[in-house]
Amino acid sequence: MFNKRIKIKELLATAAQGQQVTVMGWVRTFRNNQFVALNDGSTNNNLQVVIELGKYDDAFLKRITTSASLKVTGILVESLGKGQSVEVKAEEVEILGDSDAETYPLQPKKHSLEFLREKAHLRFRTNTFSSVFRVRHSLAFAVHKFFNDKGFFYLHTPIVTASDAEGAGEMFRVSTLPFDNPPRKEDGSVDFSEDFFGRATNLTVSGQLEGELGATALGQIYTFGPTFRAENSNTARHLAEFWMIEPEAAFYDLEDNAALAEEFIQYIIRYAMENNGDDLEFLRQRLLDEEKGKPQTERSELDLIQKLQFVVENKFERITYTEAIDILLQSNHYKKKKFQYDVKWGIDMQSEHERYLVEKHFKKPVIVTDYPKEIKAFYMRQNEDGKTVAAMDILAPGIGEIVGGSQREERYDKLVERMKEMHVPAEELWWYLDTRRFGTVPHAGFGLGFERMVQFVTGMGNIRDVIPFPRTPKNAEF
């Protein structure tokens, strides 16, 4: 076996008792021909490896460059330097792989996030990105643990789908037909019956409808999979390919749903705080450094960890959409005409409105419920007032909408009526309607965009920096 190493994360938590250890990792820095800062990805903390002066010749020492990979066997001793409790006195240093300092794309200096995005294949080797992706891992694991512990079953809903009925956004076509010369029907239109799946198919925009099929039999399910939007949005908040979590629960109403979402969000943030303290501390400092360039008024009142602490310790605010509009209309901000977009009952709130509510008015996450039915999807449960539906959005400081959900319309007649009004083809969704025809139950669910959540927890401003290989308009590199 090649791998008899100890991970640096484990080593740094070990008491030095003169024991011999073997570590492997990549060089972050090499100072004074003596001190190697070695990183193996298990933690953002480096291990200091001390090389005895004169033990190796210059030709060898010159090969210890940034990102070169080493295998080091040595003695674990207490460290005299500051910043670490233990270090390794090298007995044997083997260079596993060289890294030519002249051509290695990442120099040991600060690179811009934009630059690193072009080097996404190597950015895992930086402190910032290794921290982000370790936190991302923890959040993902916490998602599974939360739902598993609650008895929700993980359901893999389909990625390729013939359904385009939900109307959640522009879709990508999936096909094996030759673009150059596709088979055509008599009328000249493309004959998708000859396509791989015997019909036109797309990449899913949501697993919700299929999730409801699972929930109305297994009771409680959740999805965690990739979803796709072919929108030409070149912003810091949009990806063409992103991961979404969609729990769906039978015997749930809107209040159950909101309680679940709040508990869920607080749980996964707490999990990251408990398991990624070092990473979050690094990211907190990174954010403080970044904000130094900003005017005082634009800096955050709370640092990253304080912000997370605040969210896990305080109950989310709950207001109806109607109350939210009232708050906006009565605000000085509105009276001084500082909103760019109009405010009145019926609008689809803009980002500036949501941010005002969350960041200025409540200063905490807000669950907004009971939206006008005109601005929400066909499957949301119609309220008694005839005007609103049992929808809920959760708005978070600095990030905006992080959760969208609803109690679903479980009444067959009302659902069919609404589908007609909104021109949703009932014949294509026969299977969805069957759940309302045979033993329908009150049920509810929500969707959480995973990358938005990772942004919130890591403080990264651009969504492209929290997914390993972002897919955006004109970009599918790596």
Added chain:
Amino acid sequence: MFNKRIKIKELLATAAQGQQVTVMGWVRTFRNNQFVALNDGSTNNNLQVVIELGKYDDAFLKRITTSASLKVTGILVESLGKGQSVEVKAEEVEILGDSDAETYPLQPKKHSLEFLREKAHLRFRTNTFSSVFRVRHSLAFAVHKFFNDKGFFYLHTPIVTASDAEGAGEMFRVSTLPFDNPPRKEDGSVDFSEDFFGRATNLTVSGQLEGELGATALGQIYTFGPTFRAENSNTARHLAEFWMIEPEAAFYDLEDNAALAEEFIQYIIRYAMENNGDDLEFLRQRLLDEEKGKPQTERSELDLIQKLQFVVENKFERITYTEAIDILLQSNHYKKKKFQYDVKWGIDMQSEHERYLVEKHFKKPVIVTDYPKEIKAFYMRQNEDGKTVAAMDILAPGIGEIVGGSQREERYDKLVERMKEMHVPAEELWWYLDTRRFGTVPHAGFGLGFERMVQFVTGMGNIRDVIPFPRTPKNAEF
């Protein structure tokens, strides 16, 4: 809050002390106008609800049909009937949703798996499929738990990819160009530079290459995501869309890799055995019933649970490809010309060969290593003999190849040379080659087809019955 119910799984483990409880679920059967078998998806065991004779009128009782949904409040009492320890004496029965017995597609009788595949939106409501999907959930959770506990980071590799270099199989095109009339270049060919991503893109066949980028910085990663093959294979073993798990570890050789795979497989099976005893017992019985129709010689020697027990308790056999071929050549099976396909060094072993090794010769899972380089991918590490590569396949009884993996070629020159020989375009994989140029390390990984694993654990013969909504040629329903 609507949902103040107790889950049936929890209730069945509760001591009856005359306490009042509320349960909700779907009717499985209703006998003698008195005994409801209620299921809420939390377990395959039904709760017996006893309705007092004469308490409800006939019109009401007629509505208690298979798959109708009920809310029942009543007293938890010890059960006098066999098969359950407790039951609920109903005080109040509310019908949440009717299910017309005439039109409900699943009658309370045995349906064929083929029939249920057409009703995949409702098959979650059967004992077989709810058991299968609860086991699937447990296996998925065990995957995450295993790797998380070992310090592997979950990495979301891209689904849409411009890379088609791996050559793992036929791919699906992803596009937003109009099929009817795509933009064309001067030479008449389709101009993919105008496509959404600015180039031709496909659905991924594997996250391995990107996974290696993560592993050579974070140390150890795993993927768990959907992968796609546009192969026109209408078999019980193939899906066009399936989920794959691909761990990748730096500082690993083939032996480390094999040890990881064995430990991993045993862990997730053991997890399901510990957490899904009732489901597996049901599936064991189902399989015994199914096999009753077969001649004695075709029946399994071990039942489902014995088979799983055997796999978790016995070390996997390890042999080289060369040894495997020798065993085949020396077998009576070969000498009696019972193999359909030829056996000689260099062949890509057929299913019949693999099954012979696993089911007849060793009677346990076998790890076959060091395959001829000609039949394996470009990225596998070349052995000193010049003929073989450090590949490994794991073959399982009844299922065939369940894992494929290798130590990766970490030596830049050897990798580039092999890519040339195999006509893999190095310029498209510049980012992959960079990991070998800058601090390359020995590393290894494998892929496990999740559905094959679910089949193995549940004993389901057709892969379409272990994924919620199978995608196969000419089929993308739901």
